[in-house]
Amino acid sequence: MARRPARVQVDPESIDSNERPPQTGNIFNIWYSKWSGGDSSDRNTQTHSKTRCNIERDSGYTKADKEQDPFFCLYFSRGACCLGKKCEYLHRLPKETDSWIPHTLDCFGREKFAEYRDDMGGVGNFNKINRTLFVGRINEMDDSIELKISKNFAEWGEIDRIRVIPTKNIAFVTYRNELNAQFAKEAMAHQSLDLDNENEILSVKWANEDPNPESKAKIEHEHNLRKLSVAKQLVEKLEKLKQYESEKRSAVTVEEPDKIEDFSPKRQKMIQPSPLTPAFFNGSLSVLSELKQKKAHPQKNQTLVEYSSDDSD
Numbered sequence: 318m319a320r321r322p323a324r325v326q327v328d329p330e331s332i333d334s335n336e337r338p339p340q341t342g343n344i345f346n347i348w349y350s351k352w353s354g355g356d357s358s359d360r361n362t363q364t365h366s367k368t369r370c371n372i373e374r375d376s377g378y379t380k381a382d383k384e385q386d387p388f389f390c391l392y393f394s395r396g397a398c399c400l401g402k403k404c405e406y407l408h409r410l411p412k413e414t415d416s417w418i419p420h421t422l423d424c425f426g427r428e429k430f431a432e433y434r435d436d437m438g439g440v441g442n443f444n445k446i447n448r449t450l451f452v453g454r455i456n457e458m459d460d461s462i463e464l465k466i467s468k469n470f471a472e473w474g475e476i477d478r479i480r481v482i483p484t485k486n487i488a489f490v491t492y493r494n495e496l497n498a499q500f501a502k503e504a505m506a507h508q509s510l511d512l513d514n515e516n517e518i519l520s521v522k523w524a525n526e527d528p529n530p531e532s533k534a535k536i537e538h539e540h541n542l543r544k545l546s547v548a549k550q551l552v553e554k555l556e557k558l559k560q561y562e563s564e565k566r567s568a569v570t571v572e573e574p575d576k577i578e579d580f581s582p583k584r585q586k587m588i589q590p591s592p593l594t595p596a597f598f599n600g601s602l603s604v605l606s607e608l609k610q611k612k613a614h615p616q617k618n619q620t621l622v623e624y625s626s627d628d629s630d
C-alpha cells in the first residue's frame with residue numbers, strides 16, 4: 318500500500334461539477350451494489366486532453382485502499398481527479414495481483430459487453446482477453462517512433478511488445494496484464510507522444526485479434542477458459558439478481574412500521590435492480606445460451622439449463 322497520500326491532480330475550484338459525471342452512474346452493479354458507467358466514448362475526440370496522469374508524482378493512498386475489492390479511479394487515469402486522498406477509488410497503477418476484478422468489469426468497475434463496439438472504442442468485451450491497444454493518428458513516423466511509443470505507454474504498465482505500421486501511422490501496444498491495457502487506454506486517449514504537442518491527438522482503441530498465427534491456438538485456449546469463467550460469474554450475478562427481486566417482493570408485504578422505515582426511498586434505491594441495461598443483459602443471456610448449446614462443460618451446463626428454464630417463465 319502506498320504510504321503517501323494521493324496528490325490532488327486538479328484544483329476542485331477549477332472544475333464545473335457538470336463536467337465530472339460520476340464514475341459510477343449508468344448501470345447498477347449487482348455485485349458491488351454500486352452504479353457503474355463513466356464511459357469515455359462521449360468525450361470529444363477532436364480535442365487534446367487538458368490533463369495527463371503522472372504516476373510517479375500523483376499516485377498515493379486514498380479511501381479506497383481501506384476498502385475491500387476497490388476499483389481504480391477513472392479520473393486519476395486521465396490526470397483529472399480533484400479528490401486526492403479523499404477519493405473512493407484507487408490512485409495507482411493496476412498490478413498482476415489485483416485479481417478480484419471480475420472478468421465482466423474493467424478495472425474502473427464499468428460493465429463490459431458481449432461484443433466490441435463497432436469502432437472498437439468503449440469499455441471492451443468480456444469474452445476476449447485483450448491486452449493490445451490500437452494507437453492511431455500518430456503524427457510523425459520517424460526512426461525514434463518505437464522508442465517514443467515505448468516511453469509513453471510503459472508509464473501505464475509492463476509492455477510485452479510494440480508493433481509499428483509506418484505506412485498507416487498506427488501502432489499496436491500489447492501489455493503483459495490486461496488491467497494495465499484498460500488503464501492505458503484511458504490514460505493515453507487524446508494525448509500526444511511529445512508533451513505539449515497539441516497538434517497530435519492520439520486515438521486509442523481496442524485492437525482486433527492478434528494476426529500472429531503462432532499464438533492463435535494459445536489465444537483460443539485462453540478465450541475458452543475466459544468464457545467459462547465469465548459464464549460462471551454471470552450465473553452468480555443472475556442468482557444475486559433473483560435474490561434482490563425476491564427481497565424486493567417481500568419488502569412490499571412487510572407491514573410493521575419499524576420494518577417499513579428500513580425501506581425508505583434511499584434504501585429502496587439501493588436494492589432496486591431494475592436499471593440493469595437491457596443491452597448488457599441480452600449480451601449475458603446470449604453468452605449463456607451459446608455456452609449451453611456448445612455443451613462444452615456438462616457440470617456448468619446443468620446450472621445454465623436450470624437458469625434458462627427459470628428465466629423464461
Ligand SMILES: [Zn+2]
Nearest residue numbers: 390393398404
Ligand atoms: Zn480519484
